[in-house]
Amino acid sequence: DGGQNVGAFSEVVLAEEKGTQRLVAIKCIPKKALQGKENNIENEIAVLHRIKHTNIVSLEDIFESTSHLYLVMQLVSGGELFDRIVEKGFYTERDASQLIHQILDAVKYLHDMGIVHRDLKPENLLYYSMDEDSKIMISDFGLSKIEDTGSVMSTACGTPGYVAPEVLAQKPYSKAVDCWSIGVISYILLCGYPPFYDENDAKLFEQILKAExxxxxxxWDDISDSAKDFICHLMEKDFMKRYTTDQALQHPWICGDTALDKNIHESVSAQIKKNFAKSKWKQAFNATAVVRHMRRLQLGTSLEGPSQITPTSPCHAQALLLQEEDEEEEEEEEGPGRSLPHCLLP
Structure with missing residues (x-):
C-alpha cells in the first residue's frame, strides 16, 4: 500500500545524547501500527543499516520498547530545498547542477547496492546545515526496497507528480524510476513549477504516461539547451533509453561547464512560492527551530524536575526528547517544563 508507508504514522522527536550533547532525530514507530507490516519495517531498517553516504541521512541506532521501535537518525537541520532557494538572493543553473550532482551521486551509490529509492521528491531533500555551502541530503526511505535480481517491482507507490510512466502503466520497473524522478526534480529546480500538473488525477496520469x-x-527562455538536453534524457518515456545515474553524471551539464551562471532567482522563486505552497500540516519536522530552542534551554545541563527523563533501562543514548510540534513561542512563555515528550526511550 504505497501511500501508507511507515512515515505516515510514526512521529519524529528531537533527542540529545547526554554524554556528548549531540542532537539526533528519533523516529518513534508504534508497534500497533506495524501489525501485518513487520516485513516492511524490517526491510526499511535492513536497507537503512547498510547505507553510508555523505548525502544520505544515516540510521545510527535502533532501540525497542514493548510498545515502540525507535530509529535513531542523523539530524539534518538546514531546512527544505525549496525554502532555501526562495531565501537566496542569487540562484543559477550552476547551483541547480551542483544540487543534482549530489543527488545523482547518492542515488548511484544506492543503485550500485541494488537499492531503488522509489520516492525521490523535493520534500525528501534537506540541507545538512544552515551553512551557505551546506550539502544536500536525501532523507526518507519509507518506500525503498532492495531490488532482488529479476524482481518485479510493481506497487504503484510514490507521489503522482514524480512517478515514472512505467509505474503508472503497471509494468515491472527498476532503478530507472529514480532517474525519472531526478529529471522531474531538475525540471522544477530550473523553473519553479512541475512538468506535469492537473487537478484531475486521471489527466495527470495520462500526461505522465505519454511523457508530455x-x-x-x-x-525556459534563458535556460541553456544543455540543461534541457539533460532533462530530456532523464524524463525519457522509454526506461530502456533513459539515462542511468552513470550516464547522467557524465553529461556536460553535470560534469562539464555548460550550466549557466545567469541569475534566475527572481522567476524561479516566484514560481516556487506559487506552486509549492507550504501547508502547515504537511510541513516536515522543523529541526532548526527546535535546535535553536534546545540550545536556549541548554538541555541536559540546566533542566531540573520532571522534565529530566532518564530511561528505565541503561542504554548509551539516554536522551531528552522534544515533541515534534513547532511551538517555540508558547514554550518561551510557559518555560521549559512543558516540553515533555509522549514517547520515551526504553
Missing part, C-alpha cells in the same frame, strides 16, 4: 511536458516560454 514542455519547456514553456517565457520561463
Amino acid at each position: 511536458y514542455e519547456f514553456d516560454s517565457p520561463y
